[in-house]
Amino acid sequence: MKADFESIYTAADPRPYFTELAPLDYQIPAHAGRVFGRFADHLHARGLPVVRIADLCCSYGVNATVMKHRRDFGEIVAHYTDPAVAGLDDTEMVALDRAYYAETAAAAPWIEVIGMDSAAPAVAYAERVGMIDVGLAADLESDEPTADVLDALRGVSLVAVSGGIGYISERTIGRVLDAASPDAWFTALCLRWVDATAVVADLERRGLVVERLDGVTFRQRRFADDTERDFARSETDRLGLDQPPDDGYHHSDLYLARPADDVSPPLGQLVSS
Template sequence: MAAGAPHPSAGSDWGKADFEAIYDCPDPRMYFRTLRPLDYQIPHHGQGVFRALTESLQRRRRTGRPPLQVVDLCCSYGVNAALLNHKLNLADLYDRYTDAQETGGLPPARLADEDRAFFDELRRPEAVRTIGIDAARHAVAYAERVGLLDAGFAENLEAAEPTARLRQVLAGTDLITVTGGVGYISATTFRRLLSCTPTAPWIAALVLRTVSYAPVAALLAEAGLVTEQLPARTFRQRRFADLAERRAAFCALQARGLDTTGKESDGFYHADLYLSRPAADVAALPLERLLP
């Protein structure tokens, strides 16, 4: 799921702790209450990256084109969409959904109504059209109901081809984002997405270092996209939940030949940023200028 949340059908068979119970609730309160003690922060990093990319894409657009469209993979409760399109940060969301007095006692339907007004008031003038895809139908329904997603699709593209409605919506995609879902979703999902986009979009992925992005990058190369990795910088995802999770992560990193010094040795999962774009865009705007 976006915001680093794993695909609910994937389980935890590659060493990560199992938080499946929090990913498909009627609202995001349990999600934020569970992840706050682990200092879950990858959506915060995604916010800065994705805003920079959408601003760059907006500057390139000709007058009269449809609004910029961002598709968030593994979107969960619309966390990435909230941070991209609204004047708030991740700490604001933690405060809202873990505050027993403000939201703790509200029924899910009442919370959703109040959330819609809350997000409407904070919407940025430069907000983009956001589409969310996730197998967790309750989470997607929440994000749609409160207005974080212009359209949400509870579809598992690892298991099935996109529906006709999703194919139609995907045709106008400018940017695909994902924070932490790679490893639960594979090149299969990206192949099915690209089959729906006449013009290849930019793809920005924050990928845990325990997972290889090479199969996805190879697929994207076949579609004419050049994948670059942001050099000399990784992004914290969250603290390890327990010693077993830490050990599994270190084993995976050792198998990949990666040094944990100054990264996972600090007690956190770390993610790399990959950006895939057409070769002409890479030549026109180097990554170090796009994301200094």
């Protein structure tokens, strides 16, 4: 089984989240922020004045700290685990973070992040302090999107998710893509031991061309314990995938889905350019 971090996803601010995950060398937002940010930069460079990204399962806006604010993720972890912030009350923490994110709000002015998560306190905090531009508390696995959600998703040109496939399926992703721009890209960092087959099949059914980056995986965090490691290894075997390096970490694969008339340059080139 995977360790259960449910309670840290719904705290009033991100301190418990980072305090719990930092000892496990939690780092997937560093990779997601860099790679998804690179896709957004590419879309901007070829003519989109503003690239609207829908970050699904965004939690406290962790990917936006890198892709929008261009912060070093290690600095973000240090910010929330600093003993000096542990004693701040809610108002003081919000004030500190508002000033903190105001410093870098214009680091990539062509990027707008719409963060969506079923954890209402997390998206509300991320929006309140300016980590993300718009926060949507929604569970599109269970519910139809409301008119507000549909409005907020209009004009989205990149739909992204890290660490979320498994929690959400092709149902949420399809509902978001239906509301986004018709030529939107979809990208995901998906744990290697999570079955992405149905998501990929649904993207292909929509006419998108799906690539999975070959030969490279991305560290998510350390295994919490041996049970998690054994579970990840047996699930990877069950799916018939090659085992990632046995280095004590969860590894994710990178996917990119694009319209058939928009598949150049190839994924490997986009990631390394």
